[in-house]
Structures are given as structure tokens and as C-alpha cells.
Amino acid sequence: MLVADDDEMVRDGFVAILSAQPDIEVVGSADDGVSALQEARAHRPDVVVMDVRMPRLDGIEATRRLLIEPGAPKILVVTTFEHDSYVYDALVAGAHGFLLKRSGAQQLVSAVRALARMDVVLFPESIRELVEARAKRDRHLPRLTEREQDVLRLLARGMTNAEIADELFLGVQTVKSHVTTLLAKLQVRDRTQAVIAAYESGFVD
Numbered sequence: 001m002l003v004a005d006d007d008e009m010v011r012d013g014f015v016a017i018l019s020a021q022p023d024i025e026v027v028g029s030a031d032d033g034v035s036a037l038q039e040a041r042a043h044r045p046d047v048v049v050m051d052v053r054m055p056r057l058d059g060i061e062a063t064r065r066l067l068i069e070p071g072a073p074k075i076l077v078v079t080t081f082e083h084d085s086y087v088y089d090a091l092v093a094g095a096h097g098f099l100l101k102r103s104g105a106q107q108l109v110s111a112v113r114a115l116a117r118m119d120v121v122l123f124p125e126s127i128r129e130l131v132e133a134r135a136k137r138d139r140h141l142p143r144l145t146e147r148e149q150d151v152l153r154l155l156a157r158g159m160t161n162a163e164i165a166d167e168l169f170l171g172v173q174t175v176k177s178h179v180t181t182l183l184a185k186l187q188v189r190d191r192t193q194a195v196i197a198a199y200e201s202g203f204v205d
Contacts, residue, residue, distance in 0.1 A: 001112060002043060003029045004036035004059065005051035005078065010101065014049055014078075017105045024112060033057025040066055040073060046116045047074045049108075050095070052086045060086060060093050067094040067189075074115035076122075094192050097122030118160045119179075121191050139200035142185045149203075151178045156195045156204045 001024060005011040011029055019026045027043040030036040034056045040048055048066065052059040063075045077095045079087055080102075087098060097120075099111050114120055144152065147168075154164045161179065165172045183190065186197045198204045 001026055001047040001049065001116070002036065002039050002045040002073070003049045004031075004033070004039075004054065004062070005029075005049070006031050006054045007051070010051075010078075014108065017108055018049075018112060021109055024109070031055075033059060033062035036062045037065060041069075044071060045073050047076060047112050049076050049078060049099075049112065052077060052079050052090060058086075060089050063090060063095050064093040076111055076115055091123070091192065092196060094190065096120070096190075096192055118162075119191060120160045121155070121158050121195050123158065139197060141197065141201045141203055144182070144185065148178055148182055148185070151175065152182055152194065152198050153204055155179070155182075155191055156198045 001018065003011055003014045003018070003026060005014065008031070011031065015026050015029055018024050027045050028039040030039045032054045036048065036050065036054075036059075037057070050059040050063055054062075059077060063077070066072055066075065074096045075094065076097045076099060077087070077090045078099050078101050079090075080100070090098070097111055097115055099108060099122075111122055114122060150168055151164060154167055159167065161172050161175045164170070165175045168175070179191070179194075182194055186194055188194050188197055
């Protein structure tokens with residue numbers, strides 16, 4: 001994984017915490033968005049911990065550029081203020097999860113592990129409220145089956161495929177099939193964008 005943050009103390013702290021985990025390998029670090037792109041392209045990490053506000057290229061644009069490349073990593077955005085307008089922009093750019101910088105070390109480790117191992121969108125309740133507040137409510141969803149609607153609601157709650165399967169008493173492969181169909185119907189590239197569509201249409205609150 002890769003850590004990108006222009007604050008040296010924060011960056012080194014994240015690297016130290018994550019490097020101490022037996023199942024996590026930190027392959028590089030970066031102090032701005034341009035370096036983050038270069039390091040990510042060189043090392044192909046599974047997860048990038050990305051600060052939002054960085055010089056030369058901010059974390060939002062770095063996220064956007066990384067996610068259009070083949071074999072794109074999962075992006076965990078770290079932010080100081082959960083109500084920062086940048087947070088919503090980062091979600092729209094495709095970030096898979098958010099973490100507040102004041103979160104504890106174990107929360108950081110857990111978030112990285114979750115994104116590396118599972119298909120999930122992670123964001124705290126405070127950020128969920130920001131997304132709801134910023135959503136335009138002018139987007140219209142295509143016709144979805146009742147089961148697809150159930151799956152979309154649970155996606156928006158940040159559930160993994162396995163958790164959705166347990167909730168709906170379905171097989172994991174069946175859930176994966178529903179998710180694939182949902183992405184195609186919504187004309188979005190991933191789960192993050194499906195969650196955005198759900199909020200912007202008013203489908204979920």
C-alpha cells in the first residue's frame with residue numbers, strides 16, 4: 001500500500017502504524033499528488049491512503065486520475081474536517097472510503113484491511129450526512145427490480161457482498177450478479193458511483 005500526505009508527521013505516523021502490521025506492506029509514500037501518481041504507477045499498491053489537500057496536485061484529482069487506469073487501487077481518503085466540501089468531491093471522484101485524521105490507529109488499520117480484501121464503500125456517519133446534504137436530488141434512476149433496490153440500499157449502507165448476502169438470504173455469487181447488473185443499469189463504474197447515484201436521486205436518505 002501507499003501513503004500520500006503533505007504533512008510529514010502525519011505521513012510518517014501512518015507509515016509506522018501500517019508497517020507494524022504483519023499483513024500490510026507499505027511500498028512507498030508521497031508528499032504531494034504528483035508524487036502519489038508516480039509512486040502508485042511504479043509500485044501498483046492495492047490501497048492508497050490519500051490526503052485531500054496537497055500541493056501540485058490535490059488528492060481529488062490524483063484519485064480521479066488513478067481510478068481510470070488499469071488495475072486501479074482502492075483509495076482511502078483521509079480528511080481533517082468531515083464537513084469539508086472536498087469530501088463530497090472526493091466521493092464523486094471515486095474514493096472508496098473515508099477516514100478522519102483524528103481516528104485511532106486501529107481504525108486506520110481496519111479501514112485499509114477492509115478496502116484491500118472486500119468490495120465495500122466506507123464512510124463515517126458524519127460524512128454520510130454530508131453526502132446526503134450535498135446531493136442534488138435531480139438524478140433519475142432507471143427501472144430497478146425489487147431485489148436490485150434492496151441491494152442498492154445495502155450498498156449505500158456500506159455493506160460488503162457477504163453482508164448483503166446474509167441480510168437478504170442470498171448466495172454471495174447471486175449478490176455479485178445483482179451488483180454487476182446494478183452498475184450496468186446505473187451506467188456507473190463501481191460501487192462508490194452507485195452510492196452517489198442512490199443519494200443524488202433521493203433513493204436513499
